[in-house]
Amino acid sequence: MAFFSSLPKAQLWLLLSILSFNSISLWFLINNIIIENHADYGGGIYCESGSPIVRNNKILSNHGGEGGGICADYSNIKIFNNVISKNTSGWGTGIRCRFAPPWNPSHPQIAYNLIVNNKSSWGWGGGGIYVSDGPEPYVWNNIIAGNKAGYYGGAICCYIASCVLCCNTIYGNSATVAGGALYGSGASKFAVADCILWHDNAPQAPEVAVDSWSSFKISYSDVEGSSKGIWKNIEWGYGVIDEDPLFEDPENGDFHLTRTSPCINRSRTMYVPSDDMDGDVRPYMGIADMGADEFVGWHPLEADAFSVPETGGIINFSLKADKGNCDYLIVGGVSGTAPGTPLPGNHANLRVNWDWFSDLEMTLLDSRIFKNFFGHLDALGHGGAQLNVPPMPSGSTGIDFYYAYCCIDPFDFVSNPVIVTVVD
Numbered sequence: 001m002a003f004f005s006s007l008p009k010a011q012l013w014l015l016l017s018i019l020s021f022n023s024i025s026l027w028f029l030i031n032n033i034i035i036e037n038h039a040d041y042g043g044g045i046y047c048e049s050g051s052p053i054v055r056n057n058k059i060l061s062n063h064g065g066e067g068g069g070i071c072a073d074y075s076n077i078k079i080f081n082n083v084i085s086k087n088t089s090g091w092g093t094g095i096r097c098r099f100a101p102p103w104n105p106s107h108p109q110i111a112y113n114l115i116v117n118n119k120s121s122w123g124w125g126g127g128g129i130y131v132s133d134g135p136e137p138y139v140w141n142n143i144i145a146g147n148k149a150g151y152y153g154g155a156i157c158c159y160i161a162s163c164v165l166c167c168n169t170i171y172g173n174s175a176t177v178a179g180g181a182l183y184g185s186g187a188s189k190f191a192v193a194d195c196i197l198w199h200d201n202a203p204q205a206p207e208v209a210v211d212s213w214s215s216f217k218i219s220y221s222d223v224e225g226s227s228k229g230i231w232k233n234i235e236w237g238y239g240v241i242d243e244d245p246l247f248e249d250p251e252n253g254d255f256h257l258t259r260t261s262p263c264i265n266r267s268r269t270m271y272v273p274s275d276d277m278d279g280d281v282r283p284y285m286g287i288a289d290m291g292a293d294e295f296v297g298w299h300p301l302e303a304d305a306f307s308v309p310e311t312g313g314i315i316n317f318s319l320k321a322d323k324g325n326c327d328y329l330i331v332g333g334v335s336g337t338a339p340g341t342p343l344p345g346n347h348a349n350l351r352v353n354w355d356w357f358s359d360l361e362m363t364l365l366d367s368r369i370f371k372n373f374f375g376h377l378d379a380l381g382h383g384g385a386q387l388n389v390p391p392m393p394s395g396s397t398g399i400d401f402y403y404a405y406c407c408i409d410p411f412d413f414v415s416n417p418v419i420v421t422v423v424d
Contacts, residue, residue, distance in 0.1 A: 028053045035060045042071030042096070043087060051076040058082070064089045067096030067130075068118060074099050074106055081112045086119075092130025092157075093118035094147060100134030108137040112277055116253070117146045124159065125152035125183060127173055132159040140166040141277045141292050143255055149175040152209070153183030154200055160186040167194045167272055167282075169255045169291040171247075178204035184214040192218040193237075194267040196245050196291035199224060208234060220267050222290050238398065241266065243338040245291065256293045259416050260351045260404075262337040263290035264299075265306060266419060286418075300415035301330075301405055307423045312391045315420055319405060321381035321413050330373040330385055330405040332361050337402055343411035351417040352404045377407070387420070396422045 027050070034044045034057060043064030045054060052075065059069040059082055068087030070079065075097070084094045094115045100106040108131075115128045124130070127147030131137055144155045154173030156163065163184075170181050180200030184190050190210065195218075197207045207223055210216045210233045219237030226242045246261040248254040257263055267288040276282050276294035283289070284296045287306055302318040319328060331341065333352045341350040352358070365374050372385040387403075399422045407413040 028055070029057060030055045031057065033058045033060070034062065037062045038064070040065040041073075042067045043069065043089065045070045047072050047075050047077060049074045051078065053078045053080070054082060055080045056082065059084045059087065061086045063087065064096070066091040066098070068093040068120075069095060071096040071098070072108060074101075076106050076108065078109045079111070079113060080109070083114045083116075084118065085114070085116050088119050088121060090120060090122045090150065091124055092126040093120045093149075094128045094144075095130070096126070097129070097131045097135040097137055097161075098133055100136070102134060106135045108135055110137055110139045111141050111273075113142045115142055115144045115147065119148045120150040122150045124157065125149035125154075125175060125179075126157035127153070127175070128155045130157045130159075131161040131163055134161060136162045136164075138164045138166075139168060140273055141275075142168045143171075143277065143292055144168060144173065145171040145250075145253070145255070147173045149173075149179075149183075151175060151177045152179050152185070154180045154202065156182050158182075158184045158188035158190065158214075160188060162189040163191070165190070165192045165195055167267075167276070167288075167290075167292055168196075169293065170195060170197045171199055171250055171255060173200045175202040178202050179209035180206045182208045182216075184210040184216060186211070186213060188214040190214075190216040190218075192216070193220050194272055194288065194290055195221045196263060197221065197223045198245055199250070210234070220290065222263050222266070239266065239268075241336070243336060255291070257289060257291065257295040259295070259297055259300070260414065261289075261295065262351065262417060264295050264416055266290050300413075301403070301418050303403075303418045303420070306419065307421045308389045309423055310392050310394065310396050312389045315387040315389070317385040317387070317403070317418070319377065319381075319383040319385065319415070321377055321407060321415070323407065323413060324377055324379040324381040326377050326381075326407045326413075327409060328375060328377055328383060328405050328407050330370075330403055331358055332370075332373075332401055332403045333358050334399065334401060337404075337417045343406055343414070345411050347410065347412045348406065348414040350404055350406050350414050352402045357401070392422060397424050398422060 043062030044059040068089035127149035154175040180202035217235040220239035243262040265286040277292040282294040335353040
């Protein structure tokens with residue numbers, strides 16, 4: 001067990017104060033177990049000012065009046081690659097970032113962490129993270145799951161603060177009033193992109209809520225219930241979907257995407273981190289995936305482009321199945337990937353909704369537009385097809401076309417979906 005795991009809270013705070021003595025204002029806390037400590041502020045770790053680095057630690061079962069795991073005041077703290085779990089507090093149970101004067105705001109960085117199962121039994125909120133009074137944190141590549149807030153913001157709560165979220169997986173958090181995932185109040189600002197918000201819970205606004213003085217912008221994200229438009233002051237940007245992300249085993253903490261997840265190739269290539277929570281290169285193939293995990297497994301359906309202009313263009317598809325010498329059918333649709341299309345024999349569910357566009361494709365299956373959309377895979381299970389898009393009516397920009405294929409006779413194999421977007 002690491003040295004720090006045996007230190008009482010007061011001794012740990014003193015040691016960190018010595019490390020940040022005078023003008024240095026920089027200390028490192030790396031590869032430690034910090035467990036079962038108690039304090040009014042920062043049950044596990046407390047820091048004030050400076051640019052401390054907290055990396056590769058296990059911060060477990062600590063209790064603080066504010067900040068059960070970590071409390072940082074006036075600080076540009078960097079919190080990377082930690083497990084922050086089972087802490088308790090009134091405010092900001094996993095992480096609490098406080099105080100930054102408006103003329104010199106602090107910019108905490110919170111990335112690559114597992115922030116799970118922290119519980120706020122009372123207080124305003126922020127079961128996972130609570131930010132207040134000026135800090136402007138950048139939060140990316142985290143799993144924030146199973147946290148509980150006293151009133152608001154089961155995963156993250158902001159009060160008079162700004163918060164930028166990118167490529168996070170936020171799942172199964174809860175609040176007793178509103179904002180099971182995210183909550184903003186007191187002229188707070190949220191900017192959210194490339195995230196997954198799923199299966200969070202609160203009596204009001206299970207996923208996201210902000211008050212009338214705050215703002216919330218979200219794009220390129222998967223948000224449960226987003227199609228209902230039930231939250232005030234939410235600016236829905238481009239690329240927001242509402243489809244089951246199809247994690248490997250979320251109930252047991254495995255939030256990796258499965259091969260047929262609708263979150264694959266649905267994010268942006270620009271502006272996202274260059275890797276994911278596991279250190280895998282992002283994007284791995286095509287464009288980046290939503291959430292903290294970049295799917296790096298086998299892609300049975302690949303495309304050489306994911307957008308096409310209104311004036312028309314060509315998309316080349318590559319097919320790679322786990323079986324050979326069989327017929328295949330590529331199906332297109334415009335109404336999403338969920339719930340999908342059940343196939344004969346009940347062996348598989350195609351990850352494209354059958355709609356009017358699918359019917360149109362079937363009538364034009366032998367045309368130049370849908371070249372080789374019906375064909376035969378070779379002995380290795382490989383094949384190719386081409387979509388030749390003709391000029392489209394003005395105003396088609398933003399339309400998504402969804403494609404996936406299945407093996408037929410028998411219908412015992414389905415591919416991942418690929419989405420092609422019409423652009424200017």
